[in-house]
Amino acid sequence: MNRWSRFNIASIVIGFAFLYLPIVLLVIFSFNASKLVTVWAGFSTQWYGQLFRNEALMDAAWVTVRVGLLSATIATVLGTLAALAMTRYQRFHGRVLFSGMIYAPLVMPEVITGLSMLLLFVAIGFDRGFWTLTIAHITFTMCFVAVVIQSRLASFDRSIEEAALDLGATPTATFFQVTLPVIAPAVFSGWVLAFTLSLDDLVISSFTSGPGATTLPMKIYSQVRLGVTPEINAACTILIGIVATGVVIASLVSRRQQIQRERDERAAFAAG
């Protein structure tokens, strides 16, 4: 019989404990009163106060958020186009190369991507800074967006587009009023994914940014090399908090949209 055995429960509990325990410990120790990260000396929020007074870190956070918002938005547009191209056109010149360029960045070691983009910017004489960082982030996050949206488009019922066109809607109107609303949850979660990937990236950012455009992970990394401090724990906790909130909102939105869609479908069925 297909039932959940003790072995199954144990594997899940152990697996998830392994995944979550380090993060939970990191969050707990960000509230530690002691400067030692491994000895508990009572609850304190002093490290958060110190963090917000650290101007270099705050500047880095601001750069990170700006790059994240801008690159995620452009990457979502490009990724949506790429996903449409991949699912709607079975044949075009260079399709194999195109799909290669979509999938390869997902697994490409970041040192290679980072180095090659830096060399491009140097070769064309583009000063490194905010814009090169943004371009690099768009390039590697758009592929993740494309894959997320592609999987939604794969199960898309084309007949509703045909219906809209048959009823006289222009292709543009059909795209914005029929196609986009249906894939909107995937587009949204693609955006959130792109934003968090951009927020987190260290290696590609280190290669492609220049003076004056230091991101939070770069700042955290340079401090981590000097040792573990509760202040970094606090910075990490805030980052985790932002990302977790984003993910929860994304999943709530997509769930609500799905419920709404099911309700609409039922209503349409009942009316028909």
Next chain:
Amino acid sequence: MMNRLFPAIVNRLVIIIPYAWLLVFFLIPFVIVLRISLSETAVAMPPYLPVFAWADGISGFIDNVRTFSFDNYVWLTEDALYTNAYISSLTIALISTALTLLIAYPVAYSMAKAPTTLRPTLLMLVILPFWTSFLIRVYAWIAILKPEGLLNQLLLSTGLISEPLIILNTNTAIYIGIVYSYLPFMVLPLYSALEKMDHSLTEAAQDLGCTPISAFWRITFPLSLPGVVAGCLLVFIPAVGEFVIPDLLGGSETLMIGKTLWNEFNANRDWPVSSAVAALLLMILVVPIMFFQNAQSRLDREGR
């Protein structure tokens, strides 16, 4: 194929815009890497020779090409440091991939057998760590694995060990780091392969006298192979070029090519050699990457 949604011009743009972006910012940079890997190091900015200039025209270009040399590659093969770094990166990635599979399989298998109402939540819980920073997750392990860290405190207080274990700055720490960081990448494809499986097959096998274990090896495991392949490639390929994990958790004796490349570039400022290191790494990984692309586009096509 008729495509009524977009008129011809817009039609083309849907393909052309992302295509052009990826060509310029993903493919052409690799060509530049190859090109610089054939140059000589120079004390200048940019620190390599020769530098292409549009003003030189075709003849200048040909002159440039004549000066291309494979010296950097010869250097890579002659210096044991690089050869060892490549070999140990591949070994570490291979062992870590096997360990990740070993840990991820029971988790994915159990998730696929979980009650249907629970599955979306479990799936969400696997995906969530993937969204939190890679750097932060690796950093979290430093406090755990340090000699005076949390793991040693726990083991010492329970009396299991009498002296702190030295884990941080060893290869063991790297294995832990890679397995931990890449676990979701392995669980997800395994889960989607196992979830689709028809459980009546294993039941039939058991009705016909197969033991549960041999039913697993003869039916469940072979049917989950596409997931195993996709998961292993998703872990193996990026792990070979991993930089953050060996840098933060590994010791000075650990050689990994991602770290070597980083040092060559940032500390030694040797752009041609680091380009050669990157180009060679890419050549090693191109076959696994093509396998991955194939496996992935097959999975995507089956999805519809």
